Amino acid sequence: MPFGSPWSEQFVRQLADKDVRSEFVADQVRARIAQLIRTLREQPDRGWTQTELGERAGKTQNVISRLEDPNYGKMSLQSLLDIAAAFDLPVWVDMPKWEEWFTLTADFPDQKTRRSGFDLESLVTQARRADEAPPIATSGAAAWAAAQSMSNLATGQRQLPPSPANANLLAISLNQASPEGARTAVGSAVSARNAAA
Known part of the structure; x- marks a missing residue:
């Protein structure tokens, strides 16, 4: 085939x-x-x-x-x-x-395939639009993995985290977090990573 x-x-x-x-x-x-x-x-x-x-x-x-x-x-x-x-x-x-x-x-890369690198302004615009949208439910495991990754970035760890025991509880708490709190957590993680570099 x-x-x-x-x-x-x-x-x-x-x-x-x-x-x-x-x-x-x-x-x-x-x-x-x-x-x-x-x-x-x-x-x-x-x-x-x-x-x-x-x-x-x-x-x-x-x-x-x-x-x-x-x-x-x-x-x-x-x-x-x-x-x-x-x-x-x-x-x-x-x-x-x-x-x-x-x-x-079925979507195989060809000459029409285009991918742009990281574009801060475009991503910020999308984040602002997402802040205006109602929250969506996320998978507990996905939310846990995202939170763990942010924690690892903030602490400079480069290891795979252990399996989440309370992933669904974490997902609920993340869904209830304010957009400002999420931005603060991301900003802190990025600042910590940049300081460590």
Whole structure:
């Protein structure tokens, strides 16, 4: 099955074999990451060479070449984080349900794919709009992870936190927090991180 192509009943039936399924997922993920790196590097407002991306990511041109090869299967999460940092972009990793995964993989990076780096003013504008919207319920685990990450940033820790015992209670308390309190917590965490750097 070509990368990012629609799926059929016949193809889904082939995925009943766990080995076929696992290899298919690995191929899709490797190809997507390789294509995304190349597409972002060649994006018209960047137009970077592999060497330029390598310099920004602290890698050699040869490493960038391997990362852009869909057949290279040894990319580490740290390398992906380094590449994302060079583009000034975040990384999001998920393990969705199969139905969601097929939909997500249909959106394969191509020459129309554009990603802008961190833009403080745009994000502040979005945050202001979010402050005006009514609060939404969040997953307890997601809220806990966000709070733990903020705490780790503030204290300079670089470790994975232990499993949350009271994630739902934390989510409720975070949902009841004022927007000003949230901004203060984020500002404090950023200030602490900058002071530690």
